[in-house]
Amino acid sequence: MEDLHMNNTSQEESFDYSDITYDYDHKENAEFIMNVVDYIIISVGLPLTLVAIYALYSQVRNGQVAPIYVINLLISDIIQFCCMIAWNAPAEVLNSKIVNTIYDFSLMASVGFMVCVALERYLVVAWPLWYRFRRTIKTSVVVCVVVWVFPLVFVLILHFSSVFWVTITVYVIFYLLPFPLLIFFLGGTLKALSASTVPSDEKRRIVGVLVLVLLIYTLLFMPSVIWLLSEEAKKNLTFKILPLIFLWLSPLADLFLYVFMRKGIIDKLLASVCCCRMDSNDISRSSGNDDNIHTVSSV
Numbered sequence: 001m002e003d004l005h006m007n008n009t010s011q012e013e014s015f016d017y018s019d020i021t022y023d024y025d026h027k028e029n030a031e032f033i034m035n036v037v038d039y040i041i042i043s044v045g046l047p048l049t050l051v052a053i054y055a056l057y058s059q060v061r062n063g064q065v066a067p068i069y070v071i072n073l074l075i076s077d078i079i080q081f082c083c084m085i086a087w088n089a090p091a092e093v094l095n096s097k098i099v100n101t102i103y104d105f106s107l108m109a110s111v112g113f114m115v116c117v118a119l120e121r122y123l124v125v126a127w128p129l130w131y132r133f134r135r136t137i138k139t140s141v142v143v144c145v146v147v148w149v150f151p152l153v154f155v156l157i158l159h160f161s162s163v164f165w166v167t168i169t170v171y172v173i174f175y176l177l178p179f180p181l182l183i184f185f186l187g188g189t190l191k192a193l194s195a196s197t198v199p200s201d202e203k204r205r206i207v208g209v210l211v212l213v214l215l216i217y218t219l220l221f222m223p224s225v226i227w228l229l230s231e232e233a234k235k236n237l238t239f240k241i242l243p244l245i246f247l248w249l250s251p252l253a254d255l256f257l258y259v260f261m262r263k264g265i266i267d268k269l270l271a272s273v274c275c276c277r278m279d280s281n282d283i284s285r286s287s288g289n290d291d292n293i294h295t296v297s298s299v
Helices: 027-060 067-087 096-126 128-134 137-159 164-176 178-194 200-229 231-235 237-260 265-273 280-286 291-297
Strands: none
Touching: 027 067, 027 237, 067 096, 067 137, 067 237, 096 128, 096 137, 096 164, 096 178, 096 200, 096 237, 137 164, 164 178, 164 200, 178 200, 200 237
């Protein structure tokens, strides 16, 4: 891991996101570009994420369960933004290793909540009766606590680990596991929807959210896994920069996920993409039987 360092208390064994370009041939230009991208992402993403959290929290107060996982996903994004701000602080002010560990923790937590969002939409379509009786705020809170605690234990173990190749292996396994799960949730949902009486606009929104989650994970997280696994990629200067930038963009992509889950304009967009019209008859016919679908898929 020559440049995308993995730092640890005993050796550099955790992603050193702030120091990636030190041996780059055009160090000053690369650092300038990285700083510009950093500032743009923070200035755009941080205020929009705060607004989205406030909007979702107002719905939780009304007794809805659906936004809870999305709120926690956005909170993990806020932590990432804070770490990105901390990287630009003077070295004597903050411990870079601690900041990197916190960033790893928030990044892993965001992956966990992405899986929760996809799992919830799979359950509400494939197992509607089971989910209706398990859909409580208490259950969602317990799941959220588990998702937060697991990455915390994970990064603490890695932080104090002294075996470099073990750390790399664990990182790769952690970031590879959600990929087949997201594919399974999408495939299972498509199969269940084919025999479902869910309104056509709800079908498009549910499938759209699952597709977007899979795309975000594939385009923004998988390049880091490829970088870790490929020796050739480690020798390519471009691949030393792109995985980091992609990870920085993940909080902004989560905002698109929030917008995608809203009703209104997105429904029209999905209808035009699918080349079909919203079926108002289906909506009125299924409004009673599929009330839980409306609750989960509309944030």
